[in-house]
Amino acid sequence: MSKYFQLLGILWLLASCASDDPRAIMVVEGNIAGLKKGTLYLQHIPDSALINLDSVEINGDGKFSLQTRLSEPDVYYLYLKSADNNELDDRIPFFGEPGPVRINSRWNAFESEARIEAGEMQKKFEQFRENLSRFNLQELELAREMVALQLPRDSTLLDSLQRASERILKRRYLYAINFALNNRDSYMAPYIAWAEVPDANPKLLDSIYRALPPEIASSKYGKKLQGLLEKAP
Numbered sequence: 001m002s003k004y005f006q007l008l009g010i011l012w013l014l015a016s017c018a019s020d021d022p023r024a025i026m027v028v029e030g031n032i033a034g035l036k037k038g039t040l041y042l043q044h045i046p047d048s049a050l051i052n053l054d055s056v057e058i059n060g061d062g063k064f065s066l067q068t069r070l071s072e073p074d075v076y077y078l079y080l081k082s083a084d085n086n087e088l089d090d091r092i093p094f095f096g097e098p099g100p101v102r103i104n105s106r107w108n109a110f111e112s113e114a115r116i117e118a119g120e121m122q123k124k125f126e127q128f129r130e131n132l133s134r135f136n137l138q139e140l141e142l143a144r145e146m147v148a149l150q151l152p153r154d155s156t157l158l159d160s161l162q163r164a165s166e167r168i169l170k171r172r173y174l175y176a177i178n179f180a181l182n183n184r185d186s187y188m189a190p191y192i193a194w195a196e197v198p199d200a201n202p203k204l205l206d207s208i209y210r211a212l213p214p215e216i217a218s219s220k221y222g223k224k225l226q227g228l229l230e231k232a233p
Contacts, residue, residue, distance in 0.1 A: 026070050028078065028101045032062035035107035038082035042066040043091075044074065046220075062107065072219050073097035073121055073187040080110050094118060095125035095188060124188055128179055132196070135172040139165060173197050177204050184211040190221035194228060202232035 028042055035058050042054040053068040053076075066078075076096040092103060092114045102117040116122055142165045146158060176196045180189040193200075193208045209217065209225050216222050 024069050024098055026068055026096050026098055028066045030103040033106045035062035036060055040064050041079040043077040043079050070098050078103055095121045097121055121188055138168050173200055180208045187219055190225040194221050194224045198228055
């Protein structure tokens with residue numbers, strides 16, 4: 001019996017050491033210029049609900065430090081709940097991985113003015129979101145033109161704009177799929193497939209999934225992508 005408890009003790013010690021591994025910690029620090037009063041939250045969606053992992057009260061100084069333990073790289077959010085109760089431009093997404101993350105911004109342009117210094121996956125994440133925003137702007141501009149054509153109705157030009165919108169959407173999807181395939185060794189690949197193009201052709205999604213290394217295929221978003229494929233007709 002004593003050997004049994006010794007074994008339990010060893011297993012507990014190994015688990016404790018693993019959970020305290022500093023290499024699994026992400027520390028998010030920075031400064032929100034002009035922020036005098038508010039609360040900053042480090043947030044995450046482990047499954048389907050957004051939860052708070054850490055928080056810090058700001059009172060007169062915009063410097064902050066937050067941290068959490070990671071099981072794998074994933075998308076995280078820095079959320080600002082300020083005294084002015086502004087619900088716009090208040091959440092900064094970033095691709096977190098173990099190690100230091102530095103986020104600097106301004107209180108009145110929290111997301112749009114954010115500058116993030118982190119690992120390679122965050123750099124790829126920014127590149128992807130920047131290019132995706134160009135497609136979004138093109139789609140928005142076409143939508144405005146289509147609304148303007150409703151009265152008086154110009155069906156010929158309206159149809160032309162509709163076809164242009166469909167081409168932009170197709171290029172957007174192809175860009176996301178190619179980005180995922182070109183970054184198949186990154187945890188970003190299954191995330192992009194699952195979050196950005198879940199209704200793409202299942203054959204294309206399957207090509208992404210089959211290209212993933214085993215450790216990424218078994219990750220959170222690798223499993224979600226697998227779930228999409230299992231539900232595909």
